[in-house]
Amino acid sequence: MKTLQSKIAIALLATTVFFNANAEDKKTTTSNTSSSTMLEYKSSNLNVGMYELGKVNSMKLNMALTKDAGKNAIVKIMDEKGAVLNEERIGKKLTGYNFCFDFNNVKVGKYFIEITEGDNIITKEIIKSNNTLSY
Known part of the structure; x- marks a missing residue:
């Protein structure tokens, strides 16, 4: 059971790293608002x-x-x-x-x-x- 939990944890970690890496490629600018910082993303299929x-x-x-x-x-x-x-x-x-x-x-x-x-x-x-x- 412990091995299955370890495999699931590793899979989730890998997925998180993958999605974060892809998100970094799409960031273009950062805009500040009074309450928070918002990221704007490119939206292109080029x-x-x-x-x-x-x-x-x-x-x-x-x-x-x-x-x-x-x-x-x-x-x-x-x-x-x-x-x-x-x-x-x-x-x-x-x-x-x-x-x-x-x-x-x-x-x-x-x-x-x-x-x-x-x-x-x-x-x-x-x-x-x-x-x-x-x-």
């Missing part, structure tokens, strides 16, 4: 996943984006000097979007993907070598 399309080292990077309904988003692929190679605009009605960028026709170097939705920005770095993409 997220991006990346993987190579087809075979490994195909140099075709597929991106899956999720975002909030009711907000526009902009996806830019830029070189390390800031020159925009591709720009996608995603309308307010969409909450998911998939697109592919072919890195076969760009030079070896460092590139960035920037996803903007209102005040929320995600930036991902991509390094193209002769035969691989790292991200």
Whole structure:
């Protein structure tokens, strides 16, 4: 019986740590009121996943984006000097979007993907070598 109680206590502790860690990522500002301190949280579903399309080292990077309904988003692929190679605009009605960028026709170097939705920005770095993409 004591072992079961220990396992439950450890599970509860781990859950508390997990939720507190995730809550810290969403904190933006602290506002003071006369009676207490209140935390304001970001409320965004903006997220991006990346993987190579087809075979490994195909140099075709597929991106899956999720975002909030009711907000526009902009996806830019830029070189390390800031020159925009591709720009996608995603309308307010969409909450998911998939697109592919072919890195076969760009030079070896460092590139960035920037996803903007209102005040929320995600930036991902991509390094193209002769035969691989790292991200």
